[in-house]
Amino acid sequence: MVDIVNLIKERARKHLKKVLLVEGEDDRIIEAASKAVAEKLAKPILLGDERIIKNIAKDKQISLVGIEILDYKKLDDLNSRYAKQLHELRKAKGMELEEAQHLIQNPNYFGTLYVRLGKADAVVGGCKFTTAEFMKPAFQVIGKRKDVVCASGVSAIVMADSVIFLSDTDFSIKPSVEELAQIAMNAAECAQSLGFIPKVALLSHSTKGSGEHPSLLPIREALAIVKKKRPELIIDGEMQADAAISPNSARRKCPGSVIQGDANVLIFPDIFSANISCHLLHQLAKIEIFGSFAWGMDKPVTNGGRGYNADEILNVIATAAFQANL
Ligand SMILES: CC(C)(COP(=O)(O)OP(=O)(O)OC[C@H]1O[C@@H](n2cnc3c(N)ncnc32)[C@H](O)[C@@H]1OP(=O)(O)O)[C@@H](O)C(=O)NCCC(=O)NCCS
Numbered sequence: 001m002v003d004i005v006n007l008i009k010e011r012a013r014k015h016l017k018k019v020l021l022v023e024g025e026d027d028r029i030i031e032a033a034s035k036a037v038a039e040k041l042a043k044p045i046l047l048g049d050e051r052i053i054k055n056i057a058k059d060k061q062i063s064l065v066g067i068e069i070l071d072y073k074k075l076d077d078l079n080s081r082y083a084k085q086l087h088e089l090r091k092a093k094g095m096e097l098e099e100a101q102h103l104i105q106n107p108n109y110f111g112t113l114y115v116r117l118g119k120a121d122a123v124v125g126g127c128k129f130t131t132a133e134f135m136k137p138a139f140q141v142i143g144k145r146k147d148v149v150c151a152s153g154v155s156a157i158v159m160a161d162s163v164i165f166l167s168d169t170d171f172s173i174k175p176s177v178e179e180l181a182q183i184a185m186n187a188a189e190c191a192q193s194l195g196f197i198p199k200v201a202l203l204s205h206s207t208k209g210s211g212e213h214p215s216l217l218p219i220r221e222a223l224a225i226v227k228k229k230r231p232e233l234i235i236d237g238e239m240q241a242d243a244a245i246s247p248n249s250a251r252r253k254c255p256g257s258v259i260q261g262d263a264n265v266l267i268f269p270d271i272f273s274a275n276i277s278c279h280l281l282h283q284l285a286k287i288e289i290f291g292s293f294a295w296g297m298d299k300p301v302t303n304g305g306r307g308y309n310a311d312e313i314l315n316v317i318a319t320a321a322f323q324a325n326l
Contacts, residue, residue, distance in 0.1 A: 002163050004156060004290055005315060007194060012041045012321035017121035019320045022111035023128040024048035024069070027056050032313035037066035039314075042321040045070050045120055047107050072110050079104070086113055090140060108134050112141040115299050122300035122320035127313055131170060131303055135294075138301045149182040150175070151296035153303065154190040155278050158288040164245070165191050165198075165265045169274045170292050170303060177218045181225035184267045186295040188233055191265050193326055200226075201244035201263035202237025203273070207253040210240075219269060234258050241266070293319060300324045 019036070023029050024046030030053060033044035043066070046053055050071040057064050072078060079101050086109060087100035095103075103109045108125055115123040123142075125134035144151045153170020156163050167187035172179050180202070188198035202219050205211055219238040226235050236259045242249035247261035268274035281287045294301045300323035304316040 002158055002161065004158050004163055004194065005318070008290075008315075008322040009039065009041060009318050011325050012318045014325045016040065016043055017321045017324040018043045018045055018068075018119075019122045019124060019317050019324070020045040020047060020070070020111050020114055020120040021317070022047050022107040022123060022125040022134070024107075025052045025056070026128050027060055027062075028308065028310045028313050029127060030056055030064075030067075031060065031062050031310035032317055033067050034062045034064065035310065035314045036317045036321075037063075041314075041318050042122075043068070044317065047072055047111055049073070070114075072107070072114075073105065078110075082110065082113060085117065086141070089113075089116075093140075103137075106137070108137040109141060112138045112301070115301075116142050121324040122302065124302045124304060124313075124316055124320050126303035127306060127308055127316070130306070134303055135171065135301075138294075138297065138303075142297055142299050142301055144296050145298050148186065148296040150179045151294055151301075152179075152183040152186045153292040154187045154295050155292040156194075156290040157278075157281060158290050162264065163191075163194070163196065163290075164263075165196075166274055166278055167265070167267055167295075168271060169268075169278050170294070171271070173271045175270065177221040178225065180218060180222035180267070180269070181229070182296070184222065184226050184235065184265070185230055185233070187265045187267060188230070188235075190293050190295045196264060198233065198265045199259055199263045200233060200235040200265040200267060201239045201259050202235070202267045202269075203241055203244060204238040204269055205240065206238055207240045207243045208236075208238065208257065210253065215269065237267075239263075290315065291319065293323065 019042040025048035036042045045068045083101040083104045087097045152168035154167045155169040168183045191198040236257045243253040244263040250261035302320040
């Protein structure tokens with residue numbers, strides 16, 4: 001098994017980073033934070049009511065040593081300084097001060113603002129809140145990097161001798177041509193950050209014109225954009241999944257392609273196919289899925305999963321610390 005977890009943890013340990021956990025009152029999060037301290041992966045900050053957090057830790061016999069508790073609702077300047085800063089950030093988008101004062105009570109808004117202000121290095125959420133509840137504030141407050149069209153979610157399938165990256169498993173429901181191209185470049189960058197040479201396949205139900213349908217045009221246009229922007233990147237499409245990952249199929253279906261069944265970055269046309277594939281692989285084939293990585297954000301944001309246990313959340317914290325170390 002490729003030890004991607006160890007790879008991420010080693011990089012996370014390089015410089016101990018402050019990782020803020022917006023769902024600090026959840027027992028799985030408290031346990032994961034404690035494990036992160038024990039493994040020297042990060043300096044966790046638990047957001048939430050100090051009394052509740054301490055009671056859970058006592059009940060479950062979880063050590064809080066090395067963990068900061070940020071009982072943000074008790075901050076004297078929550079409704080003044082922090083709400084004003086949120087208002088400042090969003091007023092051009094029509095946010096009134098009263099709305100900012102209301103939203104700052106929400107841990108997703110406070111947590112992402114705290115990171116945006118540089119008071120913590122990375123933020124983790126989406127382990128109790130849905131992706132939309134966590135990511136919308138993250139997009140509004142932290143936002144994407146200036147040099148990208150959009151941020152995207154990258155999930156890694158970890159197998160015996162290889163890792164395959166899937167995207168966008170998390171955010172863009174029906175990406176535009178420009179977004180699809182960016183999703184491919186983000187996923188390639190993510191694979192590179194872990195030491196892999198990306199070989200990118202833009203997936204569909206057709207391989208290099210074997211099918212014809214208007215849905216294939218945006219994929220071909222996205223390919224042209226990536227080839228222009230990143231000429232050195234090994235990329236091709238449109239391609240069926242078997243042509244992308246099976247040398248036998250590739251020989252028959254796309255013998256002239258730069259991808260010969262050896263793609264390690266698979267780009268799906270929409271979130272439906274990406275997210276469904278990810279869950280099917282995990283549930284049916286019992287394949288380990290790591291991530292996802294939110295790639296292209298201006299500061300490290302890591303979106304966990306509501307079904308995650310404490311050990312899986314520990315990996316999410318490690319991923320956040322890893323990205324903060326890049
Ligand atoms: C991600 C998501 C929450 C964004 O919410 P939304 O209601 O579409 O948000 P909006 O279109 O109002 O955009 C809000 C802000 O986020 C930004 N944004 C949205 N998606 C973005 C992306 N992929 N990258 C960067 N910014 C993005 C918008 O540009 C906008 O910024 P602005 O307000 O500063 O102009 C939404 O697309 C979503 O629910 N996606 C699917 C999530 C999901 O269910 N995933 C499956 C489980 S993991």
